[in-house]
Each structure stands twice: as C-alpha cells, then as structure tokens.
Amino acid sequence: MSVEWSSSGPELLVTLDRDRPLRAQLEAQLRTAIRTGRLAADERLPSTRTLARDLELSRGLVQECYEQLKAEGYLTSRGGSATRVARLSGERQSPRSPAPARAATAPPLVADFESGVPDLGLAPRADWAWAVREACRTAPDLAFHYGDPRGVADTRAVLAAYLGRVRAVDCDPEQVIFCSGFGQGLSLTLRALVRRGLTRVACEDPGSIGTVTAAATSAGGETVAVPVDDDGIDVEALAASGARVAVVTPAHQWPTGVVLSPERRHQLLAWARDCDGVIVEDDYDAEFRYDRDPVGSMQGLDPDRVVVLGTGSKSLAPALRLGWAVVPARLADDVAAEKRVADRGSSGIDQAALAILIESGRYDRHLRRMRAEYAGRRAALVTALETHAPHVRLTGLAAGFHAVAHLPGHADERQVLDRARSRGVGLRGMSTYRSTRALTPPQLVLGFGNTTTRAVEAGIRTVADLLG
Ligand SMILES: Cc1ncc(COP(=O)(O)O)c(C=O)c1O
Numbered sequence: 001m002s003v004e005w006s007s008s009g010p011e012l013l014v015t016l017d018r019d020r021p022l023r024a025q026l027e028a029q030l031r032t033a034i035r036t037g038r039l040a041a042d043e044r045l046p047s048t049r050t051l052a053r054d055l056e057l058s059r060g061l062v063q064e065c066y067e068q069l070k071a072e073g074y075l076t077s078r079g080g081s082a083t084r085v086a087r088l089s090g091e092r093q094s095p096r097s098p099a100p101a102r103a104a105t106a107p108p109l110v111a112d113f114e115s116g117v118p119d120l121g122l123a124p125r126a127d128w129a130w131a132v133r134e135a136c137r138t139a140p141d142l143a144f145h146y147g148d149p150r151g152v153a154d155t156r157a158v159l160a161a162y163l164g165r166v167r168a169v170d171c172d173p174e175q176v177i178f179c180s181g182f183g184q185g186l187s188l189t190l191r192a193l194v195r196r197g198l199t200r201v202a203c204e205d206p207g208s209i210g211t212v213t214a215a216a217t218s219a220g221g222e223t224v225a226v227p228v229d230d231d232g233i234d235v236e237a238l239a240a241s242g243a244r245v246a247v248v249t250p251a252h253q254w255p256t257g258v259v260l261s262p263e264r265r266h267q268l269l270a271w272a273r274d275c276d277g278v279i280v281e282d283d284y285d286a287e288f289r290y291d292r293d294p295v296g297s298m299q300g301l302d303p304d305r306v307v308v309l310g311t312g313s314k315s316l317a318p319a320l321r322l323g324w325a326v327v328p329a330r331l332a333d334d335v336a337a338e339k340r341v342a343d344r345g346s347s348g349i350d351q352a353a354l355a356i357l358i359e360s361g362r363y364d365r366h367l368r369r370m371r372a373e374y375a376g377r378r379a380a381l382v383t384a385l386e387t388h389a390p391h392v393r394l395t396g397l398a399a400g401f402h403a404v405a406h407l408p409g410h411a412d413e414r415q416v417l418d419r420a421r422s423r424g425v426g427l428r429g430m431s432t433y434r435s436t437r438a439l440t441p442p443q444l445v446l447g448f449g450n451t452t453t454r455a456v457e458a459g460i461r462t463v464a465d466l467l468g
Contacts, residue, residue, distance in 0.1 A: 012046055014055060022057060026065045034074050034085055041087040045075065048083075111459025112426035115255065115402040115447025116314075119373060123317040127362045128353065135352035143348055149340035150332075151178035151324075152348050158355040159324055162363075163310070167286060168296030170303045171326045177335055178346040180321035182282060183211065185309040186247065188342060189280055189325060190219040192334035193245050198278065202226045202243035204233050206433035208254055208282070212247050221245075225435035228253055232260030235267040244277035251286040251295045255433050255445045257396015257404055259295055269298070272305040278328075281308045285400035287315045287367050288374055295399075304328045307335075312354065314400075314449075315367060322350055374401045380453035381446065381460065388464035401449035404430065406441065411467060413442035419466050425459045 014029050016022055033039040045051070048066060052059040066083055069075040077083040143152065150156060156173040163169035179185045190201060194216075203212035205225035213223045224241045227234045233248055246268070250260035260268070272279050281298050289295075299308040305328065312322035327335045339345065357363040378397060385392050385405065393406040407416065413429040420427045430443035444463075448456055 010044060010046060011054075012051065014051075016055060016057075023061050023065050026055070026057070026062070027068055030065070030069055031072075031074060034088065039085045041085050043085045045083045045085070108424065109426045110424035111455035111462070112451060113428065113444070113446045113448065113456075113459060114426060114450060115428055115445050117447060117450040118314050118317065118401065119370065119450050120317065121450075122370065122373065123319075124357075124362070124366045127357060127366060128316065128320070131353035131356040131360075131362070132349060134356050135349050139349065139352055143352065147345055147348055148336075149345040150174075150176065150336045151346060151351050152355075155348075155351040155355040158358055160326075162358050163297070163308075163326065167283065167308075167310075168300035169308055169326055170300045172329065175303075175327050175329055175332050177325045177327060177332070177339055178351050179323050179325055179339060180343075180346055181313055181318070181323040182284060182309045182311040183215070183323075184342065185311075185323050185325035186212065186280065186282075187215045187219065188335050188338040189307050189309070189327070189331075190215050190221060190245070191338045192331055193278060194219040194221040195334065198244045200224060200241070200243040200245070202233075202238050202241050202246040204228045204248055204253065205435045206255055206430060207249070208247075209433065209435055228256055228258065230258055232258055232264045233268065235264060235271050238268075239271055239275070244275050245280060246272075246277065247280045247282060248298075249282045249284065250298050251283060251289075252396070252399040254282070254284065255396075255402065255404065255430065257398065257400065257402065259398055260298075265298060265301065269302050269305065272302070277305070278331075279306045281306050283308050283310050285314045288371055288401060289399040290371075290375055290378065290397070299326060304330065307331070315363075315370075320350065322346070322354060374449065377401070377448040377451065377453050377456055378403070380456045381448055384457045384460035385464075388461050389467055392464075392467070402445055402447040405444040405446055405463075407443060408467065409441065411442045413439045413444075416442070416444070416463070416466055420459075420463060423462050423466075425462045427463070 014026060016025050046054070048059050048062040052062045066075060070077065073086055073088065075083050076086045153173060156176040160171050160173045160176050163171070179188060199221040201212060201216040201221050201223050203209050203223050203225055205227050207228065209225055216223045224243050226238045226241055232250065232253055233246065238246055250265065252259065268279060271277065279298060283297055297308050299306040307328065308326045310324045312320050316322065325335060381403060382394060385394055391408060394403050395406065396404045407413065413431055417427050417429050428445045430445055431437050431439045433445070
C-alpha cells in the first residue's frame with residue numbers, strides 16, 4: 001500500500017548513548033536497520049530537521065549522516081524530494097518478511113458465484129467516509145475514551161429503534177451489544193450460554209456447521225446437526241437432540257434459502273419454552289427481500305427466548321466487522337461481560353457512523369439501491385437458467401443474494417465444480433454445507449452478490465453446457 005506521509009515524516013526508533021560519538025551511532029543504527037530490513041527499500045525517512053529535533057541533535061550532524069549513507073548507497077533522494085531507503089543489491093538487504101510464495105496460476109474467472117459476499121465494488125465508500133467524518137466531528141471528547149463494552153448508549157438506542165422498525169425486533173437499548181460481526185456475536189453468546197450449562201448447541205444441516213462448531217467448541221460446548229427441510233429446521237429432530245440452544249436462520253435459511261414456515265416458528269418457540277432453551281437467530285441477509293412479504297425477526301415473538309444476531313457484512317461490507325447482538329434482558333450482562341473480556345468493546349466511532357447513516361436515511365437509501373441491483377442479477381439468473389438449462393430447478397430465491405440450483409440426479413457435483421473451474425466459472429456445491437459432506441442430491445449454491453448480470457448469464461451458459 002502506498003501511503004503519503006504527512007509533512008513531518010515518519011517516526012524512527014533510534015537510541016543514542018550521549019557519552020559516545022553521536023554521528024557514528026546514528027549512521028551505524030541506520031545501516032543496520034536497512035540491512036536487516038527493519039527499514040525497507042523505498043521507505044521514507046524523516047526530514048533532517050525533524051530527526052534532529054526528535055533526537056535533540058544538531059541538524060548539521062543529521063545532514064552529514066544522511067549524506068554519508070547516500071554516498072554509501074544506503075539512502076537516496078532525488079531533486080530535493082524526501083530521503084528514502086535505497087534498494088540494495090544482493091545480500092546487503094534482507095527482506096522484512098519472506099516474499100510470499102506465488103500462488104499457482106489458475107485461469108481468471110469469467111464468472112464467480114461465490115456466495116455470502118455483497119457487491120464489494122458498490123460498498124458505500126463515500127457514505128461511510130462521510131459518516132465516519134461526521135462521527136469524528138460531532139462526537140464529544142468522552143466518545144474517544146473506553147466505554148460500555150455493549151457500545152455507545154445513543155447508538156444502541158438508534159439501532160434498537162431501527163431494528164424495531166424494519167425487523168420487528170422488540171428490545172430495550174440495554175439489550176443491544178455491538179460486536180465485530182455475526183461471528184463474534186455468536187461466540188460471545190455461546191460462551192455466556194455454556195457458562196450457564198447450556199452446552200449442547202444445535203445447528204442447521206445443511207448450514208454454517210463449521211462456524212457454529214468452532215464457536216461452540218471454543219466456548220467449551222459441542223454441536224449437534226439437525227436436518228432442514230422445505231419448512232426449515234426439523235423441530236422434532238431438534239427436540240430429540242438434547243440441545244437447549246439452536247442456531248437458526250429463519251428468514252432465509254443458509255444455504256438452502258427456505259423460509260421457516262409459520263407452523264415451525266411456533267413449534268420452535270414452544271421447544272425453547274419447553275426445554276428452557278435459547279434460540280440464536282442469525283438474521284444475516286433479511287434486508288434483501290424480493291417477492292414475498294417481509295418476514296419479521298423471531299425475536300419479536302419471544303424476546304426472552306431469542307438472541308438475534310445482525311451484521312453489516314451483507315448490508316455494508318464484511319471488512320467493516322460491524323455487527324450486533326440483541327440479547328434477552330436476563331442474559332445481557334453475561335454477554336456484555338464476555339464482550340469486555342474479548343476486546344473491551346467495539347469501535348465507538350464506527351458505531352456512531354452507523355447510527356449517523358441510519359438517522360440520515362443513507363443506510364436505507366443504500367439498501368434500496370442494492371436491493372434493486374441484486375434483484376436485477378437474480379432475474380438474470382432465473383432467465384439464464386430457464387433459457388439454457390430449463391431442467392435445473394432454482395429455489396431459495398425469496399431473499400438475499402444466493403439461490404440453490406438442483407442439478408439432475410445423475411450429475412456429479414464435484415465434477416461439475418471442477419469442470420466449471422477449468423472453464424473459468426467459480427461454483428460452490430451444497431456438499432460443503434452438509435454435516436456428512438454428502439454429494440447427493442447434487443446442488444449448487446449460487447451467489448450473485450459480488451458479480452454482474454453479464455457474468456451470471458455467461459456462467460450459467462457454461463454450466464448448462466457442462467450438464468449437456
Ligand atoms: C450464514 C451467515 N451468517 C452470517 C454471516 C456474517 O458473518 P459476519 O457478520 O461475522 O461477517 C455469514 C457470512 O458469510 C453467513 O454466511
């Protein structure tokens with residue numbers, strides 16, 4: 001990454017013994033730093049004025065030192081520009097870290113149906129930068145201090161109101177805990193629940209089995225996989241599993257895309273009440289819904305039994321690592337305590353930026369824009385399959401930005417993936433998300449978040465060709 005330094009230049013770690021010749025020490029330390037790679041080629045040095053001031057030396061001494069090192073080939077400067085570390089030949093300069101091994105070159109992808117990723121090219125850079133700037137400009141000094149590990153009170157109130165408005169979440173701001181994405185929200189919640197003796201955690205199958213298992217295991221618990229059918233998680237199988245915690249994706253099951261049916265919702269809530277259990281609701285992509293009535297969060301139906309975990313990874317960008325947990329009041333202190341241990345709280349400035357985006361209407365505007373984008377790609381996917389592979393059924397399209405393609409029964413999922421890859425099309429198979437890794441029935445999880453309608457069309461034509 002190329003970074004322009006501010007005019008004062010970078011800091012430099014040099015320690016001098018005032019009882020010994022100073023120039024020789026400074027030269028020797030710079031030579032060593034360059035040879036060992038602590039100062040890398042092209043790195044900018046502080047100006048002679050700045051370094052002289054920082055080290056309490058005369059500027060003339062530092063100038064002489066720089067001149068000497070230039071003469072020796074360690075430093076360069078062109079036409080009055082900043083002094084930089086020269087590129088040394090051969091063994092004189094060891095790289096700071098070993099050069100990364102070159103990845104084997106696979107052909108570039110014409111189309112990549114990677115799922116779970118929003119359009120990174122349309123991440124709301126300008127809005128986010130504006131909101132962070134506004135947050136920095138308007139925040140009181142105290143906002144830059146450590147704070148409540150749950151997050152900033154005002155910001156939690158804005159989020160609680162927003163979730164009430166769009167997801168029918170019923171909560172007090174005290175129940176909101178900001179965290180770095182769904183992943184951390186899940187870990188913190190499971191830690192708190194395992195401490196209370198709820199050690200067996202059910203996850204959907206197919207589903208995010210790896211993620212849930214990793215979080216449960218590191219919390220000292222264990223997971224049990226419970227099948228999902230066309231109505232969502234099988235609640236009878238869940239009840240038989242002995243788990244008292246269930247991690248579910250009711251609004252748009254990951255990855256099958258089915259919506260938890262109203263009957264199952266009620267069964268699931270009854271299960272939680274009967275076994276004194278907890279439902280952990282992963283509400284990961286509910287902002288993006290298309291041709292059905294919005295499905296509210298389950299949390300609103302029983303705020304004392306449901307933890308709802310939300311994320312900015314789909315609505316904004318995964319790199320922001322912004323998420324939230326809305327926790328039953330009786331668990332909120334426990335989860336907040338886990339958050340304190342984990343990292344003392346998420347960035348207050350980022351939370352404030354999110355609140356500013358929400359309150360200014362820019363968050364809704366971005367979501368509207370993205371919904372239209374994804375709807376276009378989704379339509380392209382449907383049309384391309386109808387045109388080129390009408391025998392391939394598509395399901396799970398009600399929300400989000402992925403769908404499931406049901407391949408003909410004789411198709412070999414792994415072979416389709418490999419052959420598509422060799423023709424520049426990136427595909428993911430359903431087997432990856434099954435507890436058994438079973439390759440049948442052969443299905444593709446087709447993500448259309450981080451792609452284009454043109455790539456969707458081209459990719460589906462290739463898949464159709466492979467299927468014959
Ligand atoms: C099912 C599911 N839930 C949630 C997330 C978001 O996780 P995070 O908020 O930690 O980025 C993902 C990420 O791909 C996911 O697949």
